[in-house]
Amino acid sequence: MSVMTEADHRIPKDVADQLAQPGAYADGRIHDAYAWLRKNEPFGMATIEGVDPFWVATRHADILEISRQNDLFHNGDRSPTLTSQAVDQKVREMMGGSPHLLRTLIHMDAPDHPKYRALTQGWFMPPNLRRLEDQIRVIAKASVARMAARVGKDGVGRCDFVQEVALHYPLHVIMSILGVPEEDEGRMLKLTQELFGAADPELGRSADGPPPEAQAAPIDFGVIVDFSNYFRALSERKRANPTDDLATLIANSQIDGQPISDLEAMSYYIIVATAGHDTTSSSVAGAFWALAENPAEFAKVKADPSLIPSLVDESIRWTTPVKTFMRTVTADAQFAGRDLRKGDWLMLCYASGNRDETVFDDPQSFQVDRKPNRHLAFGYGAHLCLGQHLAKMEMRILWEELIPRLSDLALDGIPAMSEGVFVNGPKRLPIRFSMS
Template sequence: MSVMTAADHRIPADHAFNLVDPAAYADGRTLETYRWLRKNEPLGVAEVEGVDPFWVVTRHADILEISRQNDLFHNGDRNPVLTSQAADKRVREMMGGSPHLLRTLIHMDAPDHHKYRALTQAWFMPQNLKKLEDDIRVIARAAVDGMAAKGGTCDFVNEVALYFPLRVIMKILGVPESDEPRMLKLTQELFGATDPELGRRAKAGEADKPAEERQMDFGVITDFFEYFRKLSEARRANPTEDLASVIANSKIDGQPISDLEAMSYYIIVATAGHDTTSSSTGGAMWGLAENPAEFKKLKADLSLIPSLVDESIRWTTPVKTFMRTVTQDMDFAGRSFKANDWLMLCYASGNRDEAVFEAPDAFRIDRGPAKHIAFGYGAHLCIGQHLAKMEMRILWEEMIPRLKSVELAGEPALSEAFFVNGPKRLPIRFEMA
């Protein structure tokens, strides 16, 4: 079979634009683009003004294979999050040539990735998390009680889904309860930077600025750094049993980790540790409210709760994309890659791949064993996946027996973001037992 060039596989301009337009992730256009790409150009090249060209990987099998081969497809050589040429240039100028404003696990390759992951991995293993189950259940019951007190209507995202996982991860990290609103605001401003309602610049009257200018909000990063630097200093002086103490006092090869890496670690735990879980929790309620037959099925058989958790994670797929960089000239799936080529792994497309999931757009709580890739795959498999699934399981174990009925009470809305996105509004009408 002959190897084809990038020019042979250029994606139509409208579909390419949908991959970089935050609004397309909120109004469904991106799902339409994914559907078209899987059928017609599952590994094509997107060329959009202001962004370096990138390969677009939409099939489940190809995403798995690329994720498995970490020596051929790097995280750290370029930005692992889609970024504009202007933003990339500015970051490199600020960071002495590095494309990374932060240096978290998602920005690392071997050998650093394994070393830094090992610092906290034990914290997120099932055997350790089991010790937290009682505390998480107390938080879950309080969340259900709070919802019951709303009197039959609420915005499930903004009154329930955002706060339950936030409280869990802040307790684990060691952030005082009084600082939780600040952490929530900063997280929404970080992941929702391009959203006209959530982004800091939008709230400051700059919503009309191009998305690539709003995407990189340095002020939010600075505020995170200032907060966690104080927390880190406190935990170095007086270590406790929380995760912040582990990070503050960590060493790699016998040397304390740098401030940049420590602050980055705090930020990824504090933000990804609750935002993605709240999105999947909101997605689950959205799916149940729209599909009364699925809700009835769940009420009749609570053993389906773990399957509900997996299906809501697949159906929502909060982390929409990650970028990878090709390390050497190579052939892959009939394409010819060149060293330093940029690839977009479209997890939300892989999770709706017709070759893997029957009726992939349908919300089915009894799909069975999870094949979704919402947590990634391979070396970069999400370190917090067990915690996320445990939190959601406990919340539904507490809520479903008390929830008699639920339906939409208005128009739900997704955030406008091409990296991490999920429900930002979910008005529901419900009856509690």
């Protein structure tokens, strides 16, 4: 589908291949690849077997500029996530030629994108979130209490922070806002892990892992079906018995005077139900992992709680749960000294931009007092993350409740990251701690 030529800047195969290998995002190899690219080929072209060629943006400035130019770089013309040729063909066959199995905000461009974004934007703005702060604090306190219950008679607590706290705290918050009954939260968590963790042998639905041809961006179509069936039933209930929640709003939404389609309604539910907690879970766990490995940084924020807001931003920069998004060039253009052609595909590497040496001082270190912190983890421009204010509020409240009570923190085993090219984060974090 691309019209790139051999004269364009080619990324060496051993570096390019890392971009499409889920395992590289789990074991840290991706950061070595990013460092090489920023230094040697910051806007080069990757040619990977089984995947259409694509440009790769690894510099902070280039990612910002692409994100600003929404008319030149589209989300919806091709898949906005890295997808193998085999998966792309299968999706197009299923969806009547469309490259999208879902149609969420990340799959849209203007004029549809601003219209659909406006449907729920008010729910995620600070004035509305302020009324939820007390409710979120109650949930945070309950998470801290669960940790405290793991402290033994010797005064030492042990737990897997991911499983005990990081997964469930933001999950409960977003499901409360969405209107999903608490008894269904476990089902939502499992489906989210199967969706975003499809490439991970422990989290994906298939015990044997995804088929080889789908390694770049495996999709478990059954997970989408299960999500849609659940939310279709919920939508019917919310139309019959409206309540003050996002599910009711989505179920009754209209665009240009017409009800939104079933595909777009199900897509809206799914993106809120998954991205609404998974990325926050990853940032919380990633920060706790870093604090456990850096006692001096833990001591800083412990001694000075006014550092919690900057800890929140550093947590998000450090983990960068959304690793990549794809864009499609809409017209022939020059960018970063390269000749782009209409239809070219390109990858935004947010985790690379967030460790750009020209923007961040000592970017490979975790600093709770980092200022300024111009991270890109929420994206930029028209597609700036809708839930950014909620995510930062959740993290701030959790740290306000947890850090003052912690007197000691250390790793208690070997942590692990999930495997994934689009989204990934800690999946295991055994810790040892003491609390007051």
